[in-house]
Amino acid sequence: MKVGSWLQNHPHLLERLYRATHWLFQRLQPPIARIGYQRADRWLRGSEELLKRAMFDCRMCGQCILHATGMTCPMTCPKNLRNGPCGGVRANGHCEVIPEMKCVWVLAYERSQAMPIYGGEIHHIQPPVNRQLEGSSAWINMLTGEDKNVPAGWVGTSTIPVISQQSPLDSPTH
Amino acid sequence: MTEYKSGSRLERVLRSGRFAVTAELNPPDSADPQEVYEAALVLSEVCDGINATDASGAHCHMSSVAICALLTRAGYEPVLQVSCRDRNRIAIQGDLLGAAAMGVRNVLCLTGDDVTVGDQPQARRVFDFDSIQLLRTAKIMRDKGMFLSGRKLTVPPHLFLGAAANPFVPPYDWRPLRLAKKIEAGADFIQTQFCFDVPRFRHFMERVRDLGLHKKVFILVGVGPLRSEKAAEFMRTRVPGVIIPDEIVERLRQTPKERRQAEGKRICIEIIQQVRQIEGVAGVHVMAYRQEELVAEIIHEAGLLPRPMQPGLPEPAERQRRKRTEQSI
Numbered sequence: 001m002k003v004g005s006w007l008q009n010h011p012h013l014l015e016r017l018y019r020a021t022h023w024l025f026q027r028l029q030p031p032i033a034r035i036g037y038q039r040a041d042r043w044l045r046g047s048e049e050l051l052k053r054a055m056f057d058c059r060m061c062g063q064c065i066l067h068a069t070g071m072t073c074p075m076t077c078p079k080n081l082r083n084g085p086c087g088g089v090r091a092n093g094h095c096e097v098i099p100e101m102k103c104v105w106v107l108a109y110e111r112s113q114a115m116p117i118y119g120g121e122i123h124h125i126q127p128p129v130n131r132q133l134e135g136s137s138a139w140i141n142m143l144t145g146e147d148k149n150v151p152a153g154w155v156g157t158s159t160i161p162v163i164s165q166q167s168p169l170d171s172p173t174h
Numbered sequence: 175m176t177e178y179k180s181g182s183r184l185e186r187v188l189r190s191g192r193f194a195v196t197a198e199l200n201p202p203d204s205a206d207p208q209e210v211y212e213a214a215l216v217l218s219e220v221c222d223g224i225n226a227t228d229a230s231g232a233h234c235h236m237s238s239v240a241i242c243a244l245l246t247r248a249g250y251e252p253v254l255q256v257s258c259r260d261r262n263r264i265a266i267q268g269d270l271l272g273a274a275a276m277g278v279r280n281v282l283c284l285t286g287d288d289v290t291v292g293d294q295p296q297a298r299r300v301f302d303f304d305s306i307q308l309l310r311t312a313k314i315m316r317d318k319g320m321f322l323s324g325r326k327l328t329v330p331p332h333l334f335l336g337a338a339a340n341p342f343v344p345p346y347d348w349r350p351l352r353l354a355k356k357i358e359a360g361a362d363f364i365q366t367q368f369c370f371d372v373p374r375f376r377h378f379m380e381r382v383r384d385l386g387l388h389k390k391v392f393i394l395v396g397v398g399p400l401r402s403e404k405a406a407e408f409m410r411t412r413v414p415g416v417i418i419p420d421e422i423v424e425r426l427r428q429t430p431k432e433r434r435q436a437e438g439k440r441i442c443i444e445i446i447q448q449v450r451q452i453e454g455v456a457g458v459h460v461m462a463y464r465q466e467e468l469v470a471e472i473i474h475e476a477g478l479l480p481r482p483m484q485p486g487l488p489e490p491a492e493r494q495r496r497k498r499t500e501q502s503i
Contacts (some may be wrong), residue, residue, distance in 0.1 A: 080304075081285065083307065083355065084352050085348075087285065087367055091417055093345070096288055096414045109347070123354075125358065154314070154322060
C-alpha cells in the first residue's frame with residue numbers, strides 16, 4: 001500500500017497516468033472488441049483488481065469515477081457516497097463510521113484541488129451505482145459504455161423539462 | 175405569479191418572503207399515536223412545518239412515514255424526512271409516492287447517520303442512494319412524472335424538496351459548493367445541522383451569497399437548546415456532525431446547576447436572533463433533543479410569533495388557540 005499512498009498523494013501525476021491508460025485502452029478497443037468484451041473482462045478483471053487494489057484500495061464497483069473524485073476511491077467510504085461527504089465528518093476530518101480513518105471525501109477534495117486536468121469533475125452529479133456491475137472490469141465497461149448506462153428516467157443535467165412545460169428552475173426571489 | 179412546487183404552508187411562507195420556522199417532532203417508542211398528536215398540537219401553532227424524523231441517530235422509533243400518516247389525517251403539515259441508510263431505491267420511490275398520496279407536501283432528503291452510531295450497529299447499512307441521487311430522483315418523479323426506471327406515473331407527486339447542509343464540519347471550503355450541487359440536484363429548501371458557531375456560519379453565508387445560492391434556495395438554520403454542559407458533551411461526541419464551540423460548553427459549566435437549562439434556552443434564542451440578521455437566511459429549524467416542551471417557548475421568546483398563514487389550522491389546534499384567546503380576554 002506504500003506505493004499506492006505515495007501515488008495518491010501526487011494526484012497530478014496520477015491523473016496523467018489515468019489519462020494515459022484511458023488513451024491506451026481506447027487505442028486497444030479494436031483488438032479487444034475482436035477478442036470479445038466478455039472474454040476480455042474475464043481475463044482482465046483479476047489483474048485489474050490486484051493493481052487497482054494496491055494503488056487505490058479499489059472495491060471493483062465496475063463503474064470507476066476515480067478521476068472525478070481526486071483519484072480517491074469513493075467506495076472506500078463506508079456509506080459508498082458518490083457525490084461528496086456526508087454531514088457526519090468529525091472536526092478532525094475523520095470518518096463518522098471509522099474514527100481512525102480520514103474522511104475519503106476530505107482527501108478527495110484536497111487532491112482534486114491539485115488536479116488541473118480532471119479536478120473540476122468533483123462537482124458533477126454522479127448517478128446511482130449499478131450494483132449489477134460489481135466485480136466486473138471497469139476498463140472494459142468504459143469501452144462498452146456500460147458504465148455510462150444510467151436508469152432510463154435519470155436526468156444528469158441541471159435542467160429537467162417539467163411536464164407542464166413551465167420554466168423548470170424557479171428562482172425563489174419574490 | 176409565483177409558481178409553487180407543492181403549495182405547502184412552508185413553501186408559501188418562504189416564497190412570501192417571511193421568516194419561516196420549522197420544528198422537529200421527536201417520534202415516540204410507542205404504538206400509541208397519542209404522543210404524536212400531543213406534540214403536534216403544540217408545534218402546529220408555532221411552526222410552518224413539522225419534521226417527522228427518520229430513525230435519526232440510527233435509533234428506530236415510530237417511522238417517519240407513519241408519523242406523516244398520523245399528522246396529515248389530522249390536518250397538520252409535516253416534512254417527511256427520508257434517510258438513505260435503511261431503504262433502497264425501490265422502497266424510497268414507493269414511500270415518496272405514498273407520502274404524497276397521504277397529503278405530505280414537504281420532503282427532506284438526507285444521507286443518514288450510519289448504523290454504528292445507533293443501538294443496533296449489527297444491522298446492514300443500505301445507502302443504495304446518496305442524498306444527491308435521492309434529491310434528483312424525487313425531482314424526476316415530480317417534474318418528469320416517472321420512476322427512475324422510466325415507468326410513468328399517472329399522477330406525479332407535488333413536493334417541496336429539501337436537503338440538509340452542515341457548514342460546521344470539514345471540508346469547509348467545499349461545503350458551499352456542495353450546497354450548489356444539492357440545489358442543482360433539486361433542493362428547494364435547506365435545513366442545516368445545529369448552529370452553535372455563528373462566526374463560522376457567517377463566513378459560510380458570505381461564500382453562499384458570493385455564489386448567488388441564497389437566491390436559489392431557502393436556507394433554514396438549525397438551532398436548539400442545550401440542557402446542560404453534560405448534554406453538550408454528549409451531543410458533540412455522540413451525535414454525528416454536531417460541533418459545539420468550547421466557549422458555549424464553558425458558559426454552561428460556569429452557570430449554577432439550577433439555572434443551566436434556562437441558560438441553554440437563552441443561548442438558543444441569542445443564536446436565533448443573530449442568524450436572523452444574516453443576509454440570505456430564510457428561517458430557523460428548531461430541534462430540541464429531549465426537550466420538546468421548550469420549542470414553543472423558544473419560538474415565542476425569540477419573537478417569532480404569531481406564525482403567518484394560520485387560517486386553516488387543523489381542528490384540534492384551532493380549538494386550542496380559540497380557547498386560549500377566550501381565556502386571555
